[in-house]
Amino acid sequence: xxxxxxxxxxxxxRASIQQRVGRMVLIVAALVFLAVFxxxxxxxVFTQALSQGWKMYSDSIYQEDVLSALRLTGLVACISVPLNxxxxxxASWAITRFExxxxxxxxxxxxxxxxxxxxxxxxxxxxxxxxxxxxxxWLSEHNLHIIFAVPGIVLATVFxxxxxxxxxxxxxxxxxxxxxxxxxxxLGANGWNVFWRVTLPNIKWALLYGTILAAARxxxxxxxxxxxxxxxxxxxxxxxxxxxxxxxxYNFTAAFAAASLLTLAAIVTLVLKKTIELTSGxxxxxxxxxxxx
Amino acid sequence: MSIHVEHIYKHYGSFTALADVSxxxxxxxxVALLGxxxxxxxxLLRIIAGLESPDNGAILLHGEQSTQHSASKxxxxxxxxxxxxxxxxxxxxxxxxxxxxxxxxHRPPRRVIRERVQELLHLVQLDSxxxxxxxxxxxxxxxxxxxxxxxxxxxxxxxxxxxxxALDAKVRKELRxxxxxxxxxxxxxxxxxxxxxxxxxxxxxxxxxxNQGKLEQIGTPQSIxxxxxxxxxxxxxxxxxxxxGRLLADLSSEERGSGAEQTVQSAIGFVRPHELExxxxxxxxxxxVVASVVRIHAAGPQVRLELSIVGSGRPVTAELxxxxxxxxxxxxxxxxxxxxxxxxxFDGADxxxxxxxxxxxx
Numbered sequence: 001x002x003x004x005x006x007x008x009x010x011x012x013x014r015a016s017i018q019q020r021v022g023r024m025v026l027i028v029a030a031l032v033f034l035a036v037f038x039x040x041x042x043x044x045v046f047t048q049a050l051s052q053g054w055k056m057y058s059d060s061i062y063q064e065d066v067l068s069a070l071r072l073t074g075l076v077a078c079i080s081v082p083l084n085x086x087x088x089x090x091a092s093w094a095i096t097r098f099e100x101x102x103x104x105x106x107x108x109x110x111x112x113x114x115x116x117x118x119x120x121x122x123x124x125x126x127x128x129x130x131x132x133x134x135x136x137x138w139l140s141e142h143n144l145h146i147i148f149a150v151p152g153i154v155l156a157t158v159f160x161x162x163x164x165x166x167x168x169x170x171x172x173x174x175x176x177x178x179x180x181x182x183x184x185x186x187l188g189a190n191g192w193n194v195f196w197r198v199t200l201p202n203i204k205w206a207l208l209y210g211t212i213l214a215a216a217r218x219x220x221x222x223x224x225x226x227x228x229x230x231x232x233x234x235x236x237x238x239x240x241x242x243x244x245x246x247x248x249x250y251n252f253t254a255a256f257a258a259a260s261l262l263t264l265a266a267i268v269t270l271v272l273k274k275t276i277e278l279t280s281g282x283x284x285x286x287x288x289x290x291x292x293x
Numbered sequence: 294m295s296i297h298v299e300h301i302y303k304h305y306g307s308f309t310a311l312a313d314v315s316x317x318x319x320x321x322x323x324v325a326l327l328g329x330x331x332x333x334x335x336x337l338l339r340i341i342a343g344l345e346s347p348d349n350g351a352i353l354l355h356g357e358q359s360t361q362h363s364a365s366k367x368x369x370x371x372x373x374x375x376x377x378x379x380x381x382x383x384x385x386x387x388x389x390x391x392x393x394x395x396x397x398x399h400r401p402p403r404r405v406i407r408e409r410v411q412e413l414l415h416l417v418q419l420d421s422x423x424x425x426x427x428x429x430x431x432x433x434x435x436x437x438x439x440x441x442x443x444x445x446x447x448x449x450x451x452x453x454x455x456x457x458x459a460l461d462a463k464v465r466k467e468l469r470x471x472x473x474x475x476x477x478x479x480x481x482x483x484x485x486x487x488x489x490x491x492x493x494x495x496x497x498x499x500x501x502x503x504n505q506g507k508l509e510q511i512g513t514p515q516s517i518x519x520x521x522x523x524x525x526x527x528x529x530x531x532x533x534x535x536x537x538g539r540l541l542a543d544l545s546s547e548e549r550g551s552g553a554e555q556t557v558q559s560a561i562g563f564v565r566p567h568e569l570e571x572x573x574x575x576x577x578x579x580x581x582v583v584a585s586v587v588r589i590h591a592a593g594p595q596v597r598l599e600l601s602i603v604g605s606g607r608p609v610t611a612e613l614x615x616x617x618x619x620x621x622x623x624x625x626x627x628x629x630x631x632x633x634x635x636x637x638x639f640d641g642a643d644x645x646x647x648x649x650x651x652x653x654x655x
Contacts (some may be wrong), residue, residue, distance in 0.1 A: 179377035182344060185363075186371040187391035187446060197394070201381040 044262050048256035060257035064090035068234045070133035070261065072150070076225075076238060077218045080157040084214045085207065088165025093199070095166075096173040097181070107170075113162045121159050122227025125152055148230030153238065161214040168210030169203055176202060205280030209273065216269040220262060294355040294368075294449035294482050295320045296341060303336055303506075311347070312506045320355075321480040323473070324511075325497035329529070330505040331607040334486045335454055341484065342452050343367050354450065359633055367450075370481070376435040376453040378427040384438050385410045385423040391446035398562035400447070413441040416475070424434040434443075444479070451483040457492065465489075469496050490530050494518060500552030502526050524639050527563050534569065534609045536562040536582075536636065538647040562636040562647050568596065569611040571621060571629050581632035582649055584609055586625050598623070600631060 051058050060066065091110060094169040095103060127133050139146060146152045157189065180202065184194045200207075222240040229236045231245065239262055246255035296318040301309040311333045320428050326334040341352055341361055352359050359367055379387050388410045392401055401409070414420050417437040419430075426558045429437055436456055443451060456472075458464040465467060473496050476483055493500045496516040501511040502525075510522040521527040540560045555642040575581060584600040587608070596618040600609045609631060612623070623629065 152402040179373055179375060180379055183371065183373060183442075184379070184390065184394070186342060186344070186369060187394065187442070188366070189390070193394045197390070198379055201379075215408040 011197070015133055028051050036287050037070050042263060045256055048252060049260040051256075057257050057260075060254035061261070065233050065237070066239075066242055066254070066258055069237045069239045069258070072153070072237065073219055073239040074156050075150070076157050077215055079154050080161055080218045081211060081215050083158050084161050085164050085211055087162065088210060088214075089207070091166045092169035092173050092203075093259045095170055097178050110166050113160050113203050118156075118221065118223030118225075119161055119227055122156050124207065125155055125159070125224075129155075139169075142143055147228050148236060153236060154227035156228045157221050160221050160224050161217045163209065164214035164217060165210035168206050168213065172206040173203060183207050200214040204237070205276055209280075211275050212269055212272050212276070216266060219265050295353075296450060296484070297351075297353035297356070298341065299351045299353065301340060301347045301348050301352070302342065302477055303333070303345065307494045309506045311340075314350075314503070314506070314508050316508060316511055318482060318484060320482055323476050323483040323485065323498045323621070325485045325493035325500045326503060327487055327490060327493040327500050328503035329488060332431060333506040334488075335505045337503070338452050338454055338484060338486045341450070341532065342369050342371050344371075346625040352496070368446070368448055370446065370448030370451045372436070372439050372443050372451070372456045374451040374458055376427070376432075376439045376459075378435055378438055378442070380427050383424050383426055384419065384430070385414065387427070387438055388413050388441045388445050390442060391408070395446075403621065409445060413445055416444070417441045429493070432460045432465075433468055434459075435471070436460065436468060437471075440475070444481075448481065451481045453483065455483045455486055455488065458487070458489065494530070498584055502529060504529075521637075524561075524563065527637065527639075532566050532610060534566060534611075534633075536564060536633065536647075536649050538562055538649045540638075540647055560638055560640065560647060562633065562638055562649075564636050566610045567595070567611040567636050570634050571598070571611055571613065571623070572633055574623075575630055576632050580649060581630040583628055584631045585628045586623050589623065589625060590631060600629075602631075603628060 049060075078271060081242065094100070095107060100239075103225065126147055128135055130136050131140060131147070133147075136147075146155065180198050181194050184198045189197065220240060221238075222244070225238055225245075226241060229238070229241055231237060231241060233245070236246065239258060243255050243258045243262070246258060298314060298316045298318075301311050301314045303309075314333070314337060316324075326337060328334045336345060337642065342349050343359070354367065377645060379390065382390065389406050392409065393408045396402075410423070411420070414423055417440060419434060419437055419441070422430060422434065422438075427438065430438065437454075453472075457468050460468065469492055469619055472485075477629045485493070485497060499511060500511040500514055502523050510517055510526050517526060518530055527533060538560055540558050567585060570576070585603055586598060587601050588599040590597040590599075594615060595612045596615060598611045598613065600611060601607070602609060611631065621629075632649075638647065
């Protein structure tokens, strides 16, 4: 028994009131911050989008340019996300299951897209594939268009979303350890069987989680795509670029209508993310599950 | 299937995990690899399994060089310390795994697999758990599933890596007895890695003791307990008291009478706590030291006394059976004579020629 028990009851009461007041102040501050910086802007997007009524809203979306931007965004996501899944699994498998030289370098490299400004990423691709870039002359000789065309947009998006799956899987696979895989090998399973029957089922939730983050980023990516896209309406504009172009043309209602689609995608992402967290235990303390042995 | 371990070396960087370890495990035998952590016992097991490759040396399975075969082709059952059950599969799927992943031409038909799984779950007494998932089972049950899974592929060798060390004491003891019974039924050549000497001595046909990557001794539990080959083995197999003394040259009785005492060298004698005798009277041969009683632990069939040697203050632990303890009726603080009924020296000298120093014990 120390200090606490020795305090007179009035002092204890005062301390507990102080504690409670302090907690209230913090909670209120956090809520106000959330309201001003998150809820209000999101609400503003939808208010602006619907300010001229539903008819105007749906007309703004059912425009050839907006629909084509939507299709392109979907296409880019459909290509870059599976690529990232494959890369993410391969990298995490290599990093968590094998010892090799240059491993820490690889871990660092995976994080580069997060550290580099997306604009720089876009410029890198222009430097390599652009008309005056390293591969430009050769590409134009063979009539291959990368910059200011869809392949460039896909490349830029792949670069920017590179780390999401791997960063999700590496800590998860490290925590799980390789015991189950070793057990499968000793039981006679070949690499294929080990992957499909043991590894993949074990990482599926973390993989899905990372994939959703990568998808959200690939849908919303602006900077890198903006540099390589060339802003050709109906051909190389993704949804975020379309929003910017509409906005610059003072077409606010249409800009916000398109923006509301991106916002909806973000909300769907959040809901999916939360659902995965709740159903699978991904991103919850691992120890709790392991201790009971 | 017999296992020959021949001159195995293994280094991790500058750390020597195994240095020139050779041993033979006969077909149908249960051998325990016993040693403290870092002694190389798990490394040796993983090398036998093919999960690690030795820097040098060879593993012969049934007289056949196996170092070339990968782990998946050695026909080995492996049981891990932390079970390593497939967490997303049911218990019966876990047990069936080894059969289901076999190449098509060797894979038994579904019906056979199902029967084999049932048979094994019956063997490990978990019939009613077939449709549960590993996380719904207790540690002891999980380890039994792991054993059933390992046995499903009819391994010629069963390797167990500290299989019971994550379990609590009572379950550990049960599983240990149970493992021995299963081994007696199936006669699979089995290697068990453990750091628990009691477990090794109780379960194994033979025990191999490893220390710092070297094989210290191999033999039946009784032979290594009764005649340990080195101070390390002696120490590792149970509690020990060290008595410092001097070895006298082989003096004839008349020389001794003349008082020409010749100290040849100092030596250390090893004595187990239960080999100590305590008395208020000096023994007939006068070979005893005086110690004071520090603490008495009287719970259990054996009474353990912590003593302190008068003079050097070195601690000595003695174990008496209850009747002797009650006869003596010692109390803490009291001084008694202590002498070993038997004492072991490791430099080839005759224990009878050891004169104990009063400053004895460590």
